[in-house]
Amino acid sequence: MKMLIAGAGPAGLYLAYLVKRQLPGWQVRVVEQNARDSTFGFGVVFSERALEFLRADDPQTYDAITPAMETWTDITVVLRGTPVVIDGIGFSAIGRLKFLQLLRKQLETAGVAVEYEKILKEAEDLNSYDLVVAADGANSTIRKTADFGTTITPLTNKFAWFGTSKPFGTLTQTFVQNEAGTFNAHHYRHSPSMSTFVFECDAATWARAGFERMDEAQTLAYGEKVFAEALQGHRLVSNKSIWRNFPQVRNARWSVGNKVLIGDAQRTAHFSIGSGTRLAMEDAIALAKALREARDDVPAALAAFEAARRPIVGKLVAAADASAGWYENFAEHMKLAPREFAWSYIQRSGRIDPEKLRRIAPKFVAGD
Numbered sequence: 001m002k003m004l005i006a007g008a009g010p011a012g013l014y015l016a017y018l019v020k021r022q023l024p025g026w027q028v029r030v031v032e033q034n035a036r037d038s039t040f041g042f043g044v045v046f047s048e049r050a051l052e053f054l055r056a057d058d059p060q061t062y063d064a065i066t067p068a069m070e071t072w073t074d075i076t077v078v079l080r081g082t083p084v085v086i087d088g089i090g091f092s093a094i095g096r097l098k099f100l101q102l103l104r105k106q107l108e109t110a111g112v113a114v115e116y117e118k119i120l121k122e123a124e125d126l127n128s129y130d131l132v133v134a135a136d137g138a139n140s141t142i143r144k145t146a147d148f149g150t151t152i153t154p155l156t157n158k159f160a161w162f163g164t165s166k167p168f169g170t171l172t173q174t175f176v177q178n179e180a181g182t183f184n185a186h187h188y189r190h191s192p193s194m195s196t197f198v199f200e201c202d203a204a205t206w207a208r209a210g211f212e213r214m215d216e217a218q219t220l221a222y223g224e225k226v227f228a229e230a231l232q233g234h235r236l237v238s239n240k241s242i243w244r245n246f247p248q249v250r251n252a253r254w255s256v257g258n259k260v261l262i263g264d265a266q267r268t269a270h271f272s273i274g275s276g277t278r279l280a281m282e283d284a285i286a287l288a289k290a291l292r293e294a295r296d297d298v299p300a301a302l303a304a305f306e307a308a309r310r311p312i313v314g315k316l317v318a319a320a321d322a323s324a325g326w327y328e329n330f331a332e333h334m335k336l337a338p339r340e341f342a343w344s345y346i347q348r349s350g351r352i353d354p355e356k357l358r359r360i361a362p363k364f365v366a367g368d
C-alpha cells in the first residue's frame, strides 16, 4: 500500500510514524514545503493533561517529548495592570520547532525521511497512491483538489505571533488599553529562556493604530510599547509574524475518494484553548487505528475514522468557538472589575463551571 502525506506538521509527522510502526509493509512518503528546521510561530501550549493521551499507547514518544516541556499550574489574568491568579489549572508548553524536531526524530527511528522543500501543487497527479493525507494545515492545497464541502470563516480580530526572551512564570493573559483601543496578549514560557507572545486586537483598534502601514519591525516596536509593563524591558522577537485573522475551517466531508483531511486541514480550533496540536495528533492516532483495523480496505478505514472521531472533534470545536467568541468581544468584557473579568475569562469556553472551578481553583474561588 502506498500513502502520501502532505505536510510535516504535528499531524503529518505523527501519522507517518504511527503507520510505519503499525503497518510496516506500507510505503509512507511525507512531503513538506518548508526547509528542514524552518517553521512559523514560537511555542505551543497543551492544556490540562498535556501529552497524557500518548502515554499508554506510545510511551517512547511521550518520553522523548515530555522532558523538553515547560510546565506550570496557574493562569494569571492581568487587566490594566491588575493581576488575578487562577490556581490549579495545569499547562505544559514546548517550542514548535523543538516539538517538530522531536517528532521527526521519532519518525526517523521508523525509517522514514521527510522530503523537505517539496510543494504539493493542486495539479499534482495523486492517483498512484492508495491514500493521500492532507496534513497540510489550514490553507491545505490537497483540500482544494476535491469537494470536501469546505467553509472558512475568518474571525474579525487581528493577531500576530511573536516571541520574547522574558520567561513568564505562568500562562498569562494581559489586557491593556491605549489611545487606539484595547489589546490582549497570550504569553507563556515555552523554554527556560523564551516565551511565546501572541497579541491581538479588534479590527477598529487595528485600523486606528495604523498597523496597515507598518512593516513587521514597526509592528514589533508598537507591541513592545503597548505591552511594556508585561515585557519589563525584554524585546519581542519575530518569525513570519504577520497580522492574520484566525480562520475557522470546517469540512462537511473528511474524505473524498482516496483523500482524507486531518489536523488543521480538517478543522481549526482557536489557539486560546491550546488544543489544535493535540487534536492534530489525536487525528493521527485515530486514522492509524482505523487503517490497521480495516486491513488495507481504505474506504472502510476512512469511514470508520470519521464516524469515531467526529463527535469528539465536534465537542472541542464547540469549546474553541465559544472561547474565540469571548475574545472577539474582549473590549466589552474589560469593563468588568479584575476578579469578575477573570471569572468571565475562565468560563468562556463552557468547559469549566463554578462547581468544577471550586474543586480545581480553591484559592481563586475563595478570593485569596
Ligand SMILES: Cc1cc2nc3c(=O)[nH]c(=O)nc-3n(C[C@H](O)[C@H](O)[C@H](O)COP(=O)(O)OP(=O)(O)OC[C@H]3O[C@@H](n4cnc5c(N)ncnc54)[C@H](O)[C@@H]3O)c2cc1C
Pocket (backbone or CB within 6 Å): 006, 007, 008, 009, 010, 011, 012, 031, 032, 033, 034, 041, 043, 044, 045, 046, 118, 119, 120, 121, 135, 136, 137, 138, 139, 140, 141, 142, 159, 160, 161, 198, 262, 263, 264, 265, 269, 271, 274, 275, 276, 277, 278, 280
Ligand atoms: C497564533 C497561534 C497559536 C497557536 N497556539 C497553539 C497552542 O498553544 N497549542 C496548540 O495545541 N495549538 C496551537 N495552535 C494551533 C496549532 O498550531 C495547529 O493546530 C497545529 O499546528 C496543527 O497541526 P497540523 O499538522 O494539522 O498543521 P500545521 O502545523 O499547520 O502543519 C502543516 C504543514 O504542511 C505544510 N504544507 C502546507 N501546504 C503544503 C503543500 N502544498 N505542500 C507541502 N507542504 C505543505 C506546512 O508548511 C506545514 O509544515 C496555534 C495556532 C496559531 C495560529
